[in-house]
Amino acid sequence: MSDRPARDIGGSRFVLATDLDGTFLGGSEEDRSTLYDWIEASRDSIGLIFVTGRDPKFIAELCDGGVPWPEYVVGDVGTTIAEVRGRELIPIDALEEDIAERWNDAGERVREALSDAPGLTLQPTDFRYRVSYDMNRDAFTRASAETVEEMGFDWICSDGKYFDVLPKGVSKGPSIKKLVAHLGIPPNKVLCAGDTLNDLSMLECGLPAVAVGGSEPALVERVEPLPHVYVARRAGAGGILEAIDALDLHDVPQKG
Numbered sequence: 001m002s003d004r005p006a007r008d009i010g011g012s013r014f015v016l017a018t019d020l021d022g023t024f025l026g027g028s029e030e031d032r033s034t035l036y037d038w039i040e041a042s043r044d045s046i047g048l049i050f051v052t053g054r055d056p057k058f059i060a061e062l063c064d065g066g067v068p069w070p071e072y073v074v075g076d077v078g079t080t081i082a083e084v085r086g087r088e089l090i091p092i093d094a095l096e097e098d099i100a101e102r103w104n105d106a107g108e109r110v111r112e113a114l115s116d117a118p119g120l121t122l123q124p125t126d127f128r129y130r131v132s133y134d135m136n137r138d139a140f141t142r143a144s145a146e147t148v149e150e151m152g153f154d155w156i157c158s159d160g161k162y163f164d165v166l167p168k169g170v171s172k173g174p175s176i177k178k179l180v181a182h183l184g185i186p187p188n189k190v191l192c193a194g195d196t197l198n199d200l201s202m203l204e205c206g207l208p209a210v211a212v213g214g215s216e217p218a219l220v221e222r223v224e225p226l227p228h229v230y231v232a233r234r235a236g237a238g239g240i241l242e243a244i245d246a247l248d249l250h251d252v253p254q255k256g
Contacts, residue, residue, distance in 0.1 A: 009047025026236025173201030212239030
């Protein structure tokens, strides 16, 4: 990719806003290859946004390894909103200003408050507007969540093994909606895809959405009653293709 700004995807026929682990990176090798090749061959009509807890370094290494580059990224569980230029993620200041104000450089305060919390092991990555932990749910106690709430922040437990502390009101859902509005993308042309509870706000936010096959049961339980959310049978990339077809968002490749 060159250093030019991200391609304008506001006029795309269809935009995929997808989680990575278990979703865009999940499913069979055949389904992943089909989805990735189709996206690359259809860049004139398809836009791609990663909505993930992963950091920029991981995304760059992933795409250098053959996964399609997105035009935009909502990263760090919604606390980063950026466009892709070359191999770099460039934060969109107009969309991140409110996130930074809500966080107010709280990282050190959060780490100190949870330094002895049972069942939480601090992740080594120095995120800008969040603090993340590996969680042992057998040792974890509600007291940690209460501490976070008393400090005025939000928390998310996902996949039974991760605990994220986030600015109040900031998560994947609000951030992808801000980006979609900023880019002028018609909401009915977007598909949000996820598989764990840290995708819940994205799937609940009102944009067309899919919980791919094999999703965390607690996520499926929450989204099944929502009319705008499709619950797929096929896992990962296959579930994304299934939903695009079922919701008539774009023609999809047909198996021979």
